[in-house]
Amino acid sequence: MDYTVSLHTHLEGSVRPETFSELMGNDIKADLTVNKNCTSLKEFLDKIACGYPLTQRRQNLKRVAYEIVESASQNNCLYLEVRFGPTLHTSGDMQLEDTVEAVLEGFNEGERNFGVVTRAIISTLRHEDPAVSIRLAKLASKYKDLGVVGFDIAGDEANFKALPHKRSFEIAKEAGLGITAHAGEAGEPGNVKEAILELNASRIGHGIRVIEDKEVVEIAKERGIVFEVCPTSNIHTGAVASIKEHPIKQMVNMGLKVTVNDDDPQTSQITLQGEYEIANDLLDKATTRKNLLINSLEASFVSDTIKKVLLKKIHEM
Numbered sequence: 001m002d003y004t005v006s007l008h009t010h011l012e013g014s015v016r017p018e019t020f021s022e023l024m025g026n027d028i029k030a031d032l033t034v035n036k037n038c039t040s041l042k043e044f045l046d047k048i049a050c051g052y053p054l055t056q057r058r059q060n061l062k063r064v065a066y067e068i069v070e071s072a073s074q075n076n077c078l079y080l081e082v083r084f085g086p087t088l089h090t091s092g093d094m095q096l097e098d099t100v101e102a103v104l105e106g107f108n109e110g111e112r113n114f115g116v117v118t119r120a121i122i123s124t125l126r127h128e129d130p131a132v133s134i135r136l137a138k139l140a141s142k143y144k145d146l147g148v149v150g151f152d153i154a155g156d157e158a159n160f161k162a163l164p165h166k167r168s169f170e171i172a173k174e175a176g177l178g179i180t181a182h183a184g185e186a187g188e189p190g191n192v193k194e195a196i197l198e199l200n201a202s203r204i205g206h207g208i209r210v211i212e213d214k215e216v217v218e219i220a221k222e223r224g225i226v227f228e229v230c231p232t233s234n235i236h237t238g239a240v241a242s243i244k245e246h247p248i249k250q251m252v253n254m255g256l257k258v259t260v261n262d263d264d265p266q267t268s269q270i271t272l273q274g275e276y277e278i279a280n281d282l283l284d285k286a287t288t289r290k291n292l293l294i295n296s297l298e299a300s301f302v303s304d305t306i307k308k309v310l311l312k313k314i315h316e317m
């Protein structure tokens with residue numbers, strides 16, 4: 001089995017329905033996973049939110065984090081960056097710090113047992129008060145050398161703006177964290193431009209609508225911006241009408257750097273290997289799995305020492 005890497009996986013979209021039933025005594029698989037009625041990002045996010053009751057307890061949040069690494073290893077994943085929103089897990093006893101510690105414990109235990117190098121990205125959400133985003137950027141900075149490598153903004157792009165959160169991105173950048181931002185998924189290509197120029201993002205979550213604006217394509221190319229493409233998720237959020245119409249090949253043909261990722265694998269009931277296979281079917285033969293993995297690792301927020309070791313494995317495959 002070929003290697004995989006994911007730079008864009010959400011913890012909240014990785015709650016196994018079986019784990020939810022086991023720990024909560026309630027089978028909500030139908031609520032947690034996509035169906036035909038799910039046609040917008042908002043509806044997709046509402047599905048993900050059905051899992052929130054589980055992760056309000058520290059041991060449950062750690063278990064979900066651990067199982068993400070286990071699933072990654074089943075997909076022959078070499079390296080994984082998982083993002084999560086600390087504010088989504090504090091309606092029980094946990095403080096923001098506790099959520100980060102629980103997640104990092106799960107990742108560390110998973111990395112030890114399964115051998116998948118795993119790092120965390122902290123996500124703020126578009127609908128949050130910008131003051132909360134600043135708290136989250138400071139929180140991310142505090143755990144920078146303990147497993148947190150980046151800062152992101154996620155949530156409902158169709159209805160909320162990213163620019164009010166600019167200060168939090170400055171704080172994260174000053175602390176030496178990697179910067180990525182969801183943009184151009186459920187919103188216009190101008191949001192991709194804003195993420196690059198105002199939030200200082202070196203990577204864009206999705207960003208598929210960039211193809212609609214030549215100026216933004218040029219900005220992204222000049223700066224070597226890397227796009228975290230999540231093919232099936234784009235169908236489930238209504239960002240793309242069908243997989244045949246997915247613009248990943250067009251992005252590559254325009255000279256953009258793309259990577260393949262799974263976004264919310266349990267919500268979408270997909271696998272990371274499956275997403276690489278879909279990408280392979282959509283792309284020209286000239287774009288190989290190896291090319292995609294190199295793009296991911298070069299753009300990853302892991303230390304240069306680990307990056308070198310992992311790149312060597314890919315060059316030898």
Ligand code: ADE
Nearest residue numbers: 010013154155182263264
């Ligand atoms: N949170 C989880 N999945 C997301 C997505 N696809 N877009 C924005 N925020 C998200």
Ligand code: ZN
Nearest residue numbers: 010182205263
């Ligand atoms: Zn995402």
